[in-house]
């Protein structure tokens with residue numbers, strides 16, 4: 178299956194890293210088509226203005242609807258898509274969101290800057306296609322480009338053929354509801370620190386038990402919210418020690 182991803186931004190160069198490494202190979206393999214478009218290509222004034230002062234006052238500038246309308250009409254002319262608009266005020270982007278979008282044929286990302294995009298852009302497209310206003314986390318960025326990089330990576334890694342070891346896409350730390358535990362490789366001793374004995378014991382039941390214990394311990398310490406969200410039957414008696 179192939180996915181067509183289009184990104185509209187005033188900083189197209191910001192998205193260049195998407196063509197590196199894993200994603201670059203997915204594009205070369207034809208699993209992903211990526212189009213990055215400069216919003217200013219759809220301005221008509223000599224200053225290429227994309228922003229203006231906010232109605233009702235307030236800090237900063239807001240991105241004008243007309244330019245976005247012409248840009249998105251042009252990009253969306255290629256066929257139906259899901260429109261994704263990163264914003265600090267968006268619904269949380271999660272692994273479940275990435276899984277859902279990995280099944281889409283086309284994703285179009287609108288990268289805002291300044292204080293965001295005139296709301297009528299989202300409202301006008303929401304009338305005729307799925308539009309998701311999403312946030313990648315509870316911290317404030319300067320624009321949507323970094324968020325798009327995060328979301329594109331999270332989605333593309335789920336596409337069949339992109340990852341060398343597809344099993345890990347299912348075994349993401351968020352798939353059994355716990356954070357993954359510590360990982361080790363050679364040498365067995367490094368700067369006076371040794372690999373836990375059990376991992377070299379060959380006792381696969383003990384190894385599985387140890388790994389689950391470490392995952393529970395870490396989740397309880399760092400993400401107690403994930404523990405609370407576990408379904409009732411997810412923790413057995415041995416688990417409850419944490």
Ligand SMILES: N#Cc1c(-c2ccc3ccn(Cc4ccc(CN5CCCC5)cc4)c3c2)n[nH]c1N
Nearest residue numbers: 263264289290292312313314316318319320321324
């Ligand atoms: N995803 C995601 C995001 C973003 C994000 C995404 C897209 C854009 C477009 C512009 N900005 C900058 C900005 C910054 C602050 C505000 C809030 N206002 C400031 C004064 C009154 C409220 C509005 C916009 C963006 C930020 N930030 N954090 C995330 N998780």
